[in-house]
Amino acid sequence: MTDPTGAKTPGQGGACSGTPWKDPGQHPFIELQSLSKRFGDFAAVDDVSLKIYRGELFTILGGSGCGKSTLLRMLAGFEQPSAGRILIDGVDITDTPPYERPVNMMFQSYAVFPHMTVEQNIAYGLKKEKLPKSQIAERVAEMLQLVQLPQLAKRKPGQLSGGQSQRVALARALIKRPKVLLLDEPLAALDKKLREETQFELMNLQDQLGITFVVVTHDQEEAMTLATRIAVMDAGKFVQIGTPSEVYEFPASRFIANFFGQINVFDATVVASDDHFLTARLDDSNTEIRTRDHQRLAPGTRCSIGVRPEKLLISTEAPAQDGYTVTRGVVEDLAYYGNRSLYRVRSQNGRMIQVSAQNYQRSSELLLEWDDEVFLSWHSECSVVLSQ
Amino acid sequence: MSTVVNPGKRDRLWRGVVIATPYLWLLLFFLIPFAIVLKISFADPLVAQPPFSPFFDWTATTGDRILATLDNYRFLLEDKLYLVSYLKSIKIALISTALCLLLGFPMAYAIALTPYPWRNLLLLLVILPFWTSFLLRVYAWMVMLGKQGLINHLLISSGLIDEPLQMLYTDGAVYLGIVYTYVPFMILPLYATLEKLDLDLNEAAADLGARPHQIFRDITLPLALPGIIAGCLLVFIPALGEYVIPALLGGLDSLMIGRTLYDEFFVNRDWPLASAVAVVLLLILILPIMLFQRLQQESDA
Numbered sequence: 001m002t003d004p005t006g007a008k009t010p011g012q013g014g015a016c017s018g019t020p021w022k023d024p025g026q027h028p029f030i031e032l033q034s035l036s037k038r039f040g041d042f043a044a045v046d047d048v049s050l051k052i053y054r055g056e057l058f059t060i061l062g063g064s065g066c067g068k069s070t071l072l073r074m075l076a077g078f079e080q081p082s083a084g085r086i087l088i089d090g091v092d093i094t095d096t097p098p099y100e101r102p103v104n105m106m107f108q109s110y111a112v113f114p115h116m117t118v119e120q121n122i123a124y125g126l127k128k129e130k131l132p133k134s135q136i137a138e139r140v141a142e143m144l145q146l147v148q149l150p151q152l153a154k155r156k157p158g159q160l161s162g163g164q165s166q167r168v169a170l171a172r173a174l175i176k177r178p179k180v181l182l183l184d185e186p187l188a189a190l191d192k193k194l195r196e197e198t199q200f201e202l203m204n205l206q207d208q209l210g211i212t213f214v215v216v217t218h219d220q221e222e223a224m225t226l227a228t229r230i231a232v233m234d235a236g237k238f239v240q241i242g243t244p245s246e247v248y249e250f251p252a253s254r255f256i257a258n259f260f261g262q263i264n265v266f267d268a269t270v271v272a273s274d275d276h277f278l279t280a281r282l283d284d285s286n287t288e289i290r291t292r293d294h295q296r297l298a299p300g301t302r303c304s305i306g307v308r309p310e311k312l313l314i315s316t317e318a319p320a321q322d323g324y325t326v327t328r329g330v331v332e333d334l335a336y337y338g339n340r341s342l343y344r345v346r347s348q349n350g351r352m353i354q355v356s357a358q359n360y361q362r363s364s365e366l367l368l369e370w371d372d373e374v375f376l377s378w379h380s381e382c383s384v385v386l387s388q
Numbered sequence: 389m390s391t392v393v394n395p396g397k398r399d400r401l402w403r404g405v406v407i408a409t410p411y412l413w414l415l416l417f418f419l420i421p422f423a424i425v426l427k428i429s430f431a432d433p434l435v436a437q438p439p440f441s442p443f444f445d446w447t448a449t450t451g452d453r454i455l456a457t458l459d460n461y462r463f464l465l466e467d468k469l470y471l472v473s474y475l476k477s478i479k480i481a482l483i484s485t486a487l488c489l490l491l492g493f494p495m496a497y498a499i500a501l502t503p504y505p506w507r508n509l510l511l512l513l514v515i516l517p518f519w520t521s522f523l524l525r526v527y528a529w530m531v532m533l534g535k536q537g538l539i540n541h542l543l544i545s546s547g548l549i550d551e552p553l554q555m556l557y558t559d560g561a562v563y564l565g566i567v568y569t570y571v572p573f574m575i576l577p578l579y580a581t582l583e584k585l586d587l588d589l590n591e592a593a594a595d596l597g598a599r600p601h602q603i604f605r606d607i608t609l610p611l612a613l614p615g616i617i618a619g620c621l622l623v624f625i626p627a628l629g630e631y632v633i634p635a636l637l638g639g640l641d642s643l644m645i646g647r648t649l650y651d652e653f654f655v656n657r658d659w660p661l662a663s664a665v666a667v668v669l670l671l672i673l674i675l676p677i678m679l680f681q682r683l684q685q686e687s688d689a
Contacts, residue, residue, distance in 0.1 A: 078591050098594040111592035115610045124606075128597035172596065 019243075020053035021229065027090070029054040029212055030075075030180060035084035037070050044070040046236035047084070052229075057206050057213045059223040061259070062233035068216045071233070072182050075214065076105045089179055099128070104178040108185040110169035112157040118168050119144070119153040125176040139175060146205070147171045163194045170202075174209065181206075183215045187222055199225055220260050224248065232256050254304060254386045263306045264353045265386065266327075270301040278385055280305060284347050285327035293385040304386045309356040311382035314343055314368065319377045326377040329353060331368055341366075345374060422670070429663035430456040440659045460664035470648065470665065477645040478672070480559070480634075481627040484566040485574075488623045489616065491567065492574035496615075497608075499575070500582040511579070514572050526565060526636050533561055533637070557639040565633040570626065574619040581615030582608075617680050625673055645669055 020026040028051035037045040045067045052058045060068045073079040075086060077098030085094045093101055104125070113121050122143055126136045144150040147167040157165060166189070173181055186202065187195045203226060206213050217223050223230050224244040231241045240252040251257035254265065268280035271288060278293035280303055289305060297303060313319065319326060329345035332352070336359075343355040353376060361367065368374065431440040432455075441455060464470045499510045517525060532538045533556040540552040555561055585608065593603045609616075631646030638644070645665065652662035 076591075076595055078594075098591070099597045099599055103595075105592070105595045107588050107592055109586065109588050111586065111588035113589060113592070113607065124593070124598075125596035128602065172592075176596065 020056075021051065026053060028052060028087075029056070029089055030058075030214070031085075031087040032071075033085040033087070035071070035074065035086065036082045037067070037074060037079060038082040043067075043236050045074070045081075048236070048238060049084075050231060050238065050241070052212065052214065054212055055210055056228045057203070057215065057226055059215045059217060059227035059230045060233055061217055061220060061223040061230050063218055066233045067236040068218075068233050069184065072105070072184055072214065072216045075180070076103055076182055077101050102179040103182060104173040104176055104180075105182040106166075106169050106173045106184065106186055108188060110165045110189075112160075112165050112168050112172070114157050116156075117153065118149060118155050118157070118160070121157070121168055122171045122175055125172065129176065143171045143175050146174075162189055162191075163198070166190065166198065170205075174205075174211070177209075178211060180212045180214060183213060185217055185219075186215060188217070188219070195222075202226065224260065232259065249308075250384055251306070251386065254306070257306050257384070257386055261308065262354055263308055263386075264312070266305045266307070266351075268303055268305050270297045270299050270303055272299055273297050278303075280385075282325070282327065284349055284351065285325075287325055287327070289325045289380055289383060291380050291383045291385060295385065295387075297385075306384045306386045307378050307382060309342070309354040310358075311378050312353070312355045312357075313377045314345070314355045314357055315375050315377070316368070316372060318375050321377070323380055324377045325380060325383070326375055327353075328373065328375055331370055331372045331374055334366070334368065334370065336366065341368075343368065343374075345376060347376075425663045425666055428660050429460055429667050430458070431660045431663075432457060432459070433658045433660050438659070439657050460661045461668075463661060464664055464668060469643075470645075473643045473645045473648045474668070474672070476643060477628050477630075480562060480566065480642075480644060481624050481630075484563055484570065484627045485620050485624045487563065487567045488571045488574040489620060492571050492578055492619060493612075493616075495571075496575045496578035497582050499579050500585070514575050517572070522569065523632065525569070526633060529561070529565055529568070530556060530636060533564075556637065557642075559638065559642055561637040562634050562642050562644075565637045566627050566630060569633065570623040573622040573626075577618040577622065578612065578615040581612050581618075585611055614684070617683065621676060621680060624676065628673060629669060 030050075030052040032048055032050040035045055035048045035050075036043060048071065060071060062068045070079055074081050077093070077096060081094060085092055087093070088102060093103075113124065116124070119140055123136050123140045126139060131139075140153075141150070144153055147170055149164065149167055149171070152160065152164060157168065160168065166186070170186075183202075187198055190198055199222065202213075215223070215226060227244055229241060229243055230247050231238045232247060233239065234255060240247055240256050242250070247256060248260045251260065251263070254263075257263040257265075267283045268289065269283070271279045271281050273279065273293065273296050275294065275296065276292060277290055278295070278297060279288055279290045281288050282305065291305065313324075327347055329347040331343055332346045333344040335342040338359070340356055340358050343357065345353045345355055347353055355376060427443050428440050431443060433439060434441055443456065444454060495514075499507055499514070502510055530537075534540070535552045535554070535556070537556070539555065540549075543549045544552065589607050589611075590603050593607050594600075598606060629646045629649075630644060631650055634642045634644045634647055635650075649662055649665050649669070652658050652665060656662075
């Protein structure tokens with residue numbers, strides 16, 4: 001559950017096999033070298049370097065205004081970098097105009113040409129390549145099949161639903177068989193049910209075609225489920241790059257921890273630390289916790305220990321297991337979801353702690369009630385030291 | 389809710405009023421006057437008050453009571469003067485419309501791409517000339533284009549020419565006057581369509597391999613077509629029947645149909661012939677409008 005290598009289960013995450021980013025012998029497919037984009041005094045993208053490998057489904061995640069869209073637009077060629085280089089498959093494309101890049105983009109607005117039929121939209125890229133008509137027709141038919149739209153070939157975009165427009169945009173971007181497909185918030189305009197379906201379709205498609213995908217999104221759930229790796233962006237810089245499980249389980253900062261779901265934060269003071277472990281005393285329970293950390297914080301330093309709600313165990317009797325940290329509290333609020341329950345527990349020093357517990361036992365009565373005194377415990381391996 | 393499902397009497401009355409108003413307007417100010425003109429065009433000129441023969445002869449006891457004649461239309465075909473001035477008008481209107489489009493499109497596009505506070509200023513500048521009298525502006529051109537005018541004066545004093553150029557009372561002056569007067573009517577509808585264009589479409593086309601001129605041809609131009617057609621009609625229609633500009637700026641040979649019409653009505657006092665000229669002019673104008681309607685229906689379908 002807390003595998004730091006973040007190895008993905010087979011079938012998830014597309015055509016990229018293994019973890020090429022860990023292999024120093026691997027050549028990156030897309031390489032950003034100290035890339036910056038300044039608008040006046042404002043640095044939208046601030047000296048960013050990144051290596052993306054062939055077949056990856058790489059996601060750039062961040063809030064609005066973090067610079068992720070500017071970064072994508074630089075990859076597509078719509079924005080000229082103020083500094084730095086962009087390489088794709090070893091070729092420097094920094095100064096290549098958008099119409100000559102081996103890159104295609106699916107726009108957030110889809111940007112489907114309203115005066116052309118579905119078929120004409122999809123064929124447009126090939127027409128610009130001056131391919132023979134018969135070949136264009138063949139590939140368009142193939143692509144229509146792939147995105148499951150053959151029956152709508154003659155329709156105009158005005159007669160399509162949001163999901164159908166999205167498929168047209170996707171087919172249009174894929175037909176030139178680009179080396180890299182850029183997707184700007186690909187699921188943002190779809191409703192919840194369609195999002196989930198499309199998400200899996202995108203992953204399957206990427207798996208089939210082996211094209212490297214770079215996705216920009218503000219939705220952490222979208223990023224987690226789609227990506228081989230996620231780069232979290234804030235104020236024009238990458239604050240963490242890792243697999244979905246790395247950024248979830250080992251967030252580098254409180255900002256990132258809060259971006260991906262919820263986390264309980266305990267204040268603590270460092271007691272001792274070495275290269276691999278840190279021992280800290282929790283303010284809450286006056287107990288010591290030993291947890292994995294590489295920062296070598298000096299004894300006496302204040303730090304924050306983060307624990308995800310689902311890593312906490314809740315019980316009415318004191319657990320007695322080695323390696324667990326225990327604290328006490330009172331159930332203040334609870335929500336029953338059927339498969340799991342969410343508890344809000346007030347700790348001894350008044351801090352609210354969230355606990356998400358799987359409902360293992362079958363019972364028509366609640367196992368815990370409001371105002372019950374409870375013990376909260378977690379394995380030290382499940383906590384993470386957070387920087388501000 | 390009930391008012392929507394089963395509209396009350398008042399609602400139905402209002403709906404009727406709203407729908408009837410434009411039809412009533414058309415009936416009163418277009419169809420009835422046109423019917424009168426049409427009727428006169430079938431009459432004979434008389435030296436009388438009114439100066440044409442009646443359409444119905446109520447006193448006749450035998451034969452036809454309707455005294456219609458096609459003489460006026462026949463005369464239009466026989467005398468070359470009319471054909472020449474129709475053709476000349478069409479030529480001047482077509483070329484002026486093309487010039488307005490060539491000039492207006494880049495201006496409209498530039499305005500549509502200008503960021504906001506400046507955009508309103510540019511739009512204001514486009515309509516600013518309307519704040520002074522049209523006639524005054526044409527007179528101003530006469531002053532500028534004349535033999536002793538500003539332009540000749542500047543050209544001579546700068547040593548480019550020795551003799552003043554004949555600019556006033558030429559076809560060139562007529563084109564200048566028409567383009568100058570009507571270019572805002574081209575810019576405004578063009579701006580309205582270009583402003584709505586999604587710039588993502590341009591980027592999407594570039595992304596798919598289209599060079600800038602191909603983007604313009606494949607994306608911008610077809611999507612701007614409704615604005616282009618509207619602008620062209622707004623320029624072509626009034627330019628075709630234009631009277632004041634050719635009368636003031638044009639020479640004797642710039643005989644446009646508006647001038648001919650005026651002469652028939654007020655100089656020759658041949659109302660029936662003038663009416664026939666007007667009816668034919670209207671037919672020439674209705675053709676492009678019908679074409680436009682057809683195009684719109686096609687693009688909607």
